[in-house]
Amino acid sequence: MKNWRELLYDRWETDKSQCISGFIASNTEVFEEVFHAFYTEEGHIAHRSGFILGQTFKKNPSLLVPKISVLLNKMPAPPHQWYRWMTLWYLSHCKFPVDHDGLAATYAFEELGKSYNKPAVKNASMRLLEFICKRNPELIPEFKMYLEEIIENERPTLAAKAKKQMSELGN
Numbered sequence: 631m632k633n634w635r636e637l638l639y640d641r642w643e644t645d646k647s648q649c650i651s652g653f654i655a656s657n658t659e660v661f662e663e664v665f666h667a668f669y670t671e672e673g674h675i676a677h678r679s680g681f682i683l684g685q686t687f688k689k690n691p692s693l694l695v696p697k698i699s700v701l702l703n704k705m706p707a708p709p710h711q712w713y714r715w716m717t718l719w720y721l722s723h724c725k726f727p728v729d730h731d732g733l734a735a736t737y738a739f740e741e742l743g744k745s746y747n748k749p750a751v752k753n754a755s756m757r758l759l760e761f762i763c764k765r766n767p768e769l770i771p772e773f774k775m776y777l778e779e780i781i782e783n784e785r786p787t788l789a790a791k792a793k794k795q796m797s798e799l800g801n
Contacts, residue, residue: 650685651682655693668680669701672709676712677712680713683720684719684720688723694726715748717737718758722754722761723757731765734758734762735759738759739776742776743779752780752784756792760795
């Protein structure tokens, strides 16, 4: 697996992606290279790097924690179109220190409020905000307003998730 860029170029089966993400998680130098590609590049390699990083972070969240500030600081000027969504997805699938809640919530609310965002982006934002609201209950009223908007205007599957989250937050 010396040429990780070549490996990332094509689609792979689940077993192979697990193998690749395991290799990346266990090899610091390769992890840094893949992270750098996601963080700075554009196009196919950025997208594929971001995808495999998601699996890598899910497998080993300790790799994400030192990168959170770096990722959040790049949110105002993302290097590619998938950056914001993938960063929110990473955070929504990993426990992270509370000191990142403010910025993470700000960007999740921004993405959730964009009418043109795809359901996957809104889903990641909702998942992240659910996690953050458990630690910061003062954000629940604002989150509920967003959920009401989703229930009224989004696809049935996203609306169903919003209804479920709304009921879990209490009335």
